[in-house]
Amino acid sequence: MELLSDQGLRVDGRRAHELRNVECRLGVFGRADGSAYLEQGNTRVLATVYGPHEARAAQRRHDVASINCQYRQAVFSGWERGRRAGGGGDRRAQELGALLQNTLESVVLVELYPRSQIDVYVQVLQADGGTYATCVNAATLALIDAGVALRDYVCACSASVLRDQPLVDLNSLETSGAPELTAALLPRSGRLPLLEMSQRFHVDKLGELLDVAETACRDVHTILNRAVRRHVSARSSEK
Amino acid sequence: MAADMRAIQPESLYKLHLECEERPDGRKLDAARTTVVTRGGITTADGSAFCRSGHTSVLCGIKAEVCTPATDAPPDRGWVVPNLELPALCHHRFRPGPPSEAAQTASAQLLQLLDASGALDRTQLCIEAGQAVWVLYCDLICLSHDGNVLDVALLALSAALTDLRLPSAEWDATEERLRVKPAQRTPLKLGPLPLAATLAVFDKETLVLDPAGDEEMLCEASVTVAWAGDSMVLLDKTGGCELSLEAMDRCIALSKKRSLELKKLLDCCTQSGEVEKGE
Numbered sequence: 289m290e291l292l293s294d295q296g297l298r299v300d301g302r303r304a305h306e307l308r309n310v311e312c313r314l315g316v317f318g319r320a321d322g323s324a325y326l327e328q329g330n331t332r333v334l335a336t337v338y339g340p341h342e343a344r345a346a347q348r349r350h351d352v353a354s355i356n357c358q359y360r361q362a363v364f365s366g367w368e369r370g371r372r373a374g375g376g377g378d379r380r381a382q383e384l385g386a387l388l389q390n391t392l393e394s395v396v397l398v399e400l401y402p403r404s405q406i407d408v409y410v411q412v413l414q415a416d417g418g419t420y421a422t423c424v425n426a427a428t429l430a431l432i433d434a435g436v437a438l439r440d441y442v443c444a445c446s447a448s449v450l451r452d453q454p455l456v457d458l459n460s461l462e463t464s465g466a467p468e469l470t471a472a473l474l475p476r477s478g479r480l481p482l483l484e485m486s487q488r489f490h491v492d493k494l495g496e497l498l499d500v501a502e503t504a505c506r507d508v509h510t511i512l513n514r515a516v517r518r519h520v521s522a523r524s525s526e527k
Numbered sequence: 528m529a530a531d532m533r534a535i536q537p538e539s540l541y542k543l544h545l546e547c548e549e550r551p552d553g554r555k556l557d558a559a560r561t562t563v564v565t566r567g568g569i570t571t572a573d574g575s576a577f578c579r580s581g582h583t584s585v586l587c588g589i590k591a592e593v594c595t596p597a598t599d600a601p602p603d604r605g606w607v608v609p610n611l612e613l614p615a616l617c618h619h620r621f622r623p624g625p626p627s628e629a630a631q632t633a634s635a636q637l638l639q640l641l642d643a644s645g646a647l648d649r650t651q652l653c654i655e656a657g658q659a660v661w662v663l664y665c666d667l668i669c670l671s672h673d674g675n676v677l678d679v680a681l682l683a684l685s686a687a688l689t690d691l692r693l694p695s696a697e698w699d700a701t702e703e704r705l706r707v708k709p710a711q712r713t714p715l716k717l718g719p720l721p722l723a724a725t726l727a728v729f730d731k732e733t734l735v736l737d738p739a740g741d742e743e744m745l746c747e748a749s750v751t752v753a754w755a756g757d758s759m760v761l762l763d764k765t766g767g768c769e770l771s772l773e774a775m776d777r778c779i780a781l782s783k784k785r786s787l788e789l790k791k792l793l794d795c796c797t798q799s800g801e802v803e804k805g806e
Binding site: 317336 | 572586615616618666670
């Protein structure tokens with residue numbers, strides 16, 4: 289099966305620079321302080337935020353808030369049945385949780401909430417590539433829904449280069465066939481709080497790949513921004 | 528003022544509500560929350576359903592795997608492994624970590640309910656006696672906890688079982704291996720599925736159907752009754768205050784009525800992919 293046809297179409301009919309269909313909803317769970325549901329193609333993620341609330345003694349910091357992130361992937365989310373999560377989940381889940389915490393710490397105004405804790409829980413319901421990027425986007429939306437003060441949006445996307453053609457927003461089939469770079473962008477400042485790739489890749493192509501990833505992240509930002517504005521105006525017109 | 532009283536004396540405020548025969552969310556004492564059931568939302572699972580009742584929501588995904596039956600187990604039966612998770616994201620009182628006692632108890636109860644109802648004949652899950660059987664891993668995740676998770680989880684499990692489509696599998700005796708055709712799928716033949724109704728007890732006499740989160744915290748006892756068709760398959764009143772026989776009869780009657788409503792909801796759901804709200 290060709291991941292990229294001669295006409296420049298990918299397996300799902302997209303062009304190289306096109307994102308998958310995005311559906312998002314904020315405030316899906318009334319009981320949580322903030323929540324968001326995000327779909328990028330067949331990848332579906334739910335993010336919930338509790339806080340800022342009083343921090344437990346071990347995590348309390350006198351001058352800033354501590355952010356606690358947990359990443360969980362549902363057992364039925366992948367094509368193969370996942371390993372059953374024991375305590376906090378397997379090592380990969382813990383690593384992604386820590387990565388998410390680092391990404392969000394760069395954007396949450398933690399100085400405004402000393403001695404408190406913000407819990408961000410991300411649950412992957414269905415995984416079809418670009419899972420971590422979708423989690424970061426969902427976490428951003430959930431933080432906005434919770435009213436936590438943010439410096440900027442964090443918009444993430446995955447990208448790759450296949451036969452000299454840069455691709456964005458990979459699905460699981462493409463991830464298995466090409467090296468995947470996940471990048472997160474703060475659109476206002478143009479800075480990257482996160483860049484992750486763990487496969488072999490030629491450094492000459494890195495510049496082009498970063499440009500393509502940045503453009504894709506800005507596209508994601510447009511979509512998320514529109515969703516947030518729609519949600520806020522719907523909420524304010526209810527009152 | 529009501530908000531202050533809810534923070535300082537929630538029991539007294541709730542008792543005032545009960546005296547007026549109306550609960551904080553506006554329901555009558557014997558009214559359940561609006562319940563919505565949607566099947567087939569998760570394409571990576573072999574069967575799935577999402578069920579929401581008020582603010583409590585549970586997602587169930589079933590994955591079928593092939594396994595060799597254990598030597599001390601019946602060789603022609605598959606098995607079902609329900610597992611309910613109450614992750615930290617569903618309510619602020621849950622912390623990340625190993626499954627809590629509540630989650631483990633609920634998982635065990637779900638399996639017991641499925642067995643007691645006899646809805647699923649395990650011999651259907653047999654591919655080749657002694658060599659290959661299906662194991663159904665039913666993973667339920669509570670996405671939002673606002674009381675009465677067991678009823679909602681059971682409904683999600685029942686709906687997911689009706690949504691399940693098993694791939695066709697054949698045992699090749701000459702080559703001693705299994706041939707699975709994932710594209711050809713068949714549904715299970717199910718008997719009457721178990722459906723539960725929980726009631727919370729206040730002042731030993733007042734019964735409240737489908738308790739919400741705060742009601743569950745304040746109640747003196749709770750009774751769960753599950754029905755599969757016309758048979759009762761579970762009657763659970765563990766601890767709490769004592770209950771008169773008359774009050775128990777009322778519990779049983781109310782739960783039967785609720786289980787009929789849930790059955791109607793599940794049947795509508797079986798005919799189409801998504802069902803509109805049902806009371």
